[in-house]
Amino acid sequence: MMDVSSPLWLEIDLNAVQNNCAHILRETQTPLMAIVKADAYGHGAVEVARAAVKGGAVWLGVARFGEARELREGGIRAPILVLGAATSNEVDEAIARDVTLALYSFETLELYAARARRASLPLKIHLKVETGMGRLGVFPEDAAAFARRVRAEKNILIDGVFSHLAAAEEPDNLLNALQLKRFQSALGALQGTGALPRWIHLANSAAAFYLPQTRFNLVRVGNVLLGLRIRIDEPLPEHYKPALTWKARLVSCRRLPAGWSVGYGAEYTARQEEWIGVIPAGYGDGLRRVDGNAVLIGGEVCPAVGRLCLDQTMVLLPRAYPIGEEVVIIGRQGARSIWVHDLAALYRASQVEVTSLIHRRVPRIFLGG
Numbered sequence: 001m002m003d004v005s006s007p008l009w010l011e012i013d014l015n016a017v018q019n020n021c022a023h024i025l026r027e028t029q030t031p032l033m034a035i036v037k038a039d040a041y042g043h044g045a046v047e048v049a050r051a052a053v054k055g056g057a058v059w060l061g062v063a064r065f066g067e068a069r070e071l072r073e074g075g076i077r078a079p080i081l082v083l084g085a086a087t088s089n090e091v092d093e094a095i096a097r098d099v100t101l102a103l104y105s106f107e108t109l110e111l112y113a114a115r116a117r118r119a120s121l122p123l124k125i126h127l128k129v130e131t132g133m134g135r136l137g138v139f140p141e142d143a144a145a146f147a148r149r150v151r152a153e154k155n156i157l158i159d160g161v162f163s164h165l166a167a168a169e170e171p172d173n174l175l176n177a178l179q180l181k182r183f184q185s186a187l188g189a190l191q192g193t194g195a196l197p198r199w200i201h202l203a204n205s206a207a208a209f210y211l212p213q214t215r216f217n218l219v220r221v222g223n224v225l226l227g228l229r230i231r232i233d234e235p236l237p238e239h240y241k242p243a244l245t246w247k248a249r250l251v252s253c254r255r256l257p258a259g260w261s262v263g264y265g266a267e268y269t270a271r272q273e274e275w276i277g278v279i280p281a282g283y284g285d286g287l288r289r290v291d292g293n294a295v296l297i298g299g300e301v302c303p304a305v306g307r308l309c310l311d312q313t314m315v316l317l318p319r320a321y322p323i324g325e326e327v328v329i330i331g332r333q334g335a336r337s338i339w340v341h342d343l344a345a346l347y348r349a350s351q352v353e354v355t356s357l358i359h360r361r362v363p364r365i366f367l368g369g
């Protein structure tokens with residue numbers, strides 16, 4: 001019936017990732033940490049990381065230690081920073097696998113020191129400074145004391161210092177300047193203890209592009225790497241390419257009589273004889289049960305009708321289509337396109353929420369790279 005192994009799949013264009021890296025490097029003139037947390041926002045962490053390294057990224061960033069392990073087990077040898085917390089077992093494994101951890105509190109300092117002493121092997125850390133995100137980090141006034149304590153531990157190496165901006169998508173927000181000032185005061189304090197660590201980083205995608213003074217010597221980029229917009233209402237320059245396309249095959253196409261109901265709760269009724277198609281994707285795959293869903297079939301926008309099901313969605317077709325006809329859920333078809341930012345706007349969600357929540361049961365097919 002169909003010439004693909006799955007009726008629903010993602011195509012991840014690794015050439016787009018590599019291309020985007022090259023443009024980020026050219027436009028920021030700063031070494032790049034490719035952020036590949038949450039399975040590279042649902043795109044596939046190992047493959048995206050490999051493409052990013054090919055594209056010139058010198059660091060990889062993840063949120064959890066398990067994500068770093070996945071990259072190492074995938075054969076990736078580039079430096080990896082875990083931005084979030086690690087348990088004591090994970091600290092041991094970080095030492096063994098040469099993964100760099102964020103040091104963000106007295107508790108993490110004590111834990112890392114104890115595990116590194118026990119292993120008699122070095123643990124690399126980046127000191128995380130709290131500047132206004134209110135999440136993780138040591139206050140700028142404590143940075144010098146931390147640096148001295150860390151340097152007293154011969155098995156902990158301070159390789160970097162970083163912080164995270166809370167409002168970089170709004171370049172005029174006064175918090176940006178305040179956070180930069182606090183970060184600089186932490187840097188000043190560290191300098192006062194001897195030397196600054198090798199890597200200094202503050203910028204995510206938004207800051208790397210909107211706030212060049214926050215680039216220091218490393219930018220941490222997730223969204224733009226994948227061709228996702230910085231703000232959903234602002235297009236990226238044309239040379240950035242979206243990496244993700246979501247496709248399906250039509251699994252049913254039938255003519256329903258006027259007055260025939262469609263879906264749970266019979267929320268839709270055919271107004272006349274209508275061609276109703278079924279696509280094998282539902283809210284269990286990462287779509288959402290809101291009004292306004294649509295897909296592309298035959299180069300035309302076909303609205304979803306009736307309530308979305310867990311595994312399937314019914315769509316109103318302008319005419320009959322053969323079973324197996326290609327359906328685009330995210331991407332371009334002919335002159336029409338539906339992008340991640342369109343779905344994000346429809347769902348009142350971030351683009352990262354849209355792509356990260358595409359269920360693992362949807363196979364990822366990697367192109368290029």
Ligand SMILES: *Cc1c(COP(=O)(O)O)cnc(C)c1O
Pocket residue numbers: 035037083163164203204205206220221222223224
């Ligand atoms: C997720 C994350 C980033 C990347 O953010 P983008 O907006 O996707 O570029 C950078 N830094 C930290 C600390 C993060 O958690």
